[in-house]
Amino acid sequence: MNGSRPVKATAPQTMSGALCPSPLPAGESVLLGHGSGGKLSAELIHEIFLPTFDNPALALLNDQAMVSVNGIRLAFTTDSFVVKPLFFPGGDIGSLAVHGTVNDLAMGGATPLFLSAAFILEEGLPLDTLRQISASLQEAARACGVAVVTGDTKVVEKGSGDGLFINTSGIGVVHHDLALSAGNARPGDKVLVSGPLGDHGIAILAQREGLALETAIQSDSAPLHNLVAALLATGASFRCFRDPTRGGLASTLNEIAAQSQVGIELQEHRVPVREQVRGACELLGLDPLYVANEGKLVAIVKAEDAETALGALREHPLGREAEIIGTVINGPAGRVTVRTTLGTARMLDMLSGDQLPRIC
């Protein structure tokens, strides 16, 4: 209980300069940006959590841990949900809590099996709200073919929470023998995205701020495990799957580029973004490449398999608008660039600050 820093500070070998900032100064406090999924989140992870919990499964920094029990390969993941508001176009905190955790398992190519659901309730929350959200959570779980097998409920005093927070953790089983990891991208690989970006973040923001957008934008919240299974069934050589949630596509690609020690170059005109989302982003001064998604995946695949992968994505209802958006290059390690239609290039850094707090 003294204030000294943890002593086991061995950083994993896969960390790059871009994701390994100078230590957080002592005396600092938690900022909203520490939950953004961007630079400040990475600082917390690299300065506090990785050195403290130092172990190989965690050090891979994937969306899920791969562990082995008596020879069975399991994926294990956890996510807390603090999204505000609780209900939004296209979903609610209950369905989101299922999709988020199912997708973290799916990004490891795992078949999701079991979920836990733990609720932190604020005194005064209407029980009808809890009923609705529990029913939505269960309906989403049923649709994914997973069972909520264990749970927990805590209550905090009025003013010490915000309605309700949900943690879901999940277990999946891994049948493939690919080594999927954000550290596996190689120069020449292609970058695919399963559909248009930014829907979730803009749907939440529009709801929260009461924006009267011309067309209501729905969250893309959806479970991706069947889409991943379809991709794996092609036999293509995938390097990794990621769902670009908090921090958006830009932060996800920065993580992959840093962990793989490669560059990534995007073709701007290839990156799908709905017109309404682009319009809302212009209105709000946001870049859709930094806005959260909850039903999209990024796949890194060996170049010769890119068209096969694209075909498999487009055959699936959740991948109809998939595109090959870029290439892994032998450029400066950790650098992501966007080549515009005019031929110029701009750097795409990780998200700084707290563009959209409490998006999931």
Next chain:
Amino acid sequence: MNGSRPVKATAPQTMSGALCPSPLPAGESVLLGHGSGGKLSAELIHEIFLPTFDNPALALLNDQAMVSVNGIRLAFTTDSFVVKPLFFPGGDIGSLAVHGTVNDLAMGGATPLFLSAAFILEEGLPLDTLRQISASLQEAARACGVAVVTGDTKVVEKGSGDGLFINTSGIGVVHHDLALSAGNARPGDKVLVSGPLGDHGIAILAQREGLALETAIQSDSAPLHNLVAALLATGASFRCFRDPTRGGLASTLNEIAAQSQVGIELQEHRVPVREQVRGACELLGLDPLYVANEGKLVAIVKAEDAETALGALREHPLGREAEIIGTVINGPAGRVTVRTTLGTARMLDMLSGDQLPRIC
């Protein structure tokens, strides 16, 4: 997103009248007591969660779900921790988050293997506090032989949380072939407890209220998986293990009596309670049988194996003060009674209301 109740309302057959209250009225709100581990918690579970998430693993209402993956038996559990204050005599929210989840696995006779750790941080929390608590969590995990393999961090605005909340979920592997369940107690069985009751609750309360107790009472927060392994190694016929956390011994025994459709009779003079805890309880108007423990277990065992079990408990550092405290009887299903030294008997109901909110 309508306000109707979930339709899949089949309740498990193991529920008894005592744990199956009349439906919560519509329009009601969450009360602090819904997190107490007592009557109101049971109402939430039986009226909302069980009918909604209806599945056999959950319906057993054990501290952990038992699931099977390719023939391997796994235990899976989740717990959120909202204890206040974050640091208390004998531990902190970090070590507690490990012990609580390890113990939920241990009560199923599982060997704990992997933990997740998910943090909900309030904006403004000193990073040094996060460092200290992460280090404590890791130290507790290391001491238990479990690895924190996956994690998550969310941040909420100042005033929307309370410093930090932690969720830990855990996976363990089950090697024994006993059917351990709170529904398995049979008339004649003996009830054992591994040591004196109420230390954790009184330690938290004393710290929170700034009580100047004569002797500082330490939380009993401790991992019980090795103690359970020692018990299982005796080959005794155990019916179930439970750790009497929120709601205390009284609530735990009420759950067992209800789920097993039996009565339980305690011998008051056999129930171990430290003098200081008894004194503090008298001062505060609390009954130690309702006060939370975080390093004690209750075991129900076949009568002829009770002395063997007691011997194994007392040989272990965490069970030196173990006692046989009562008997399962063929009395009214779900009723727990305490026989006093004077020969009179009193009913020991589940905890009502919110005796000690945010104890874990």
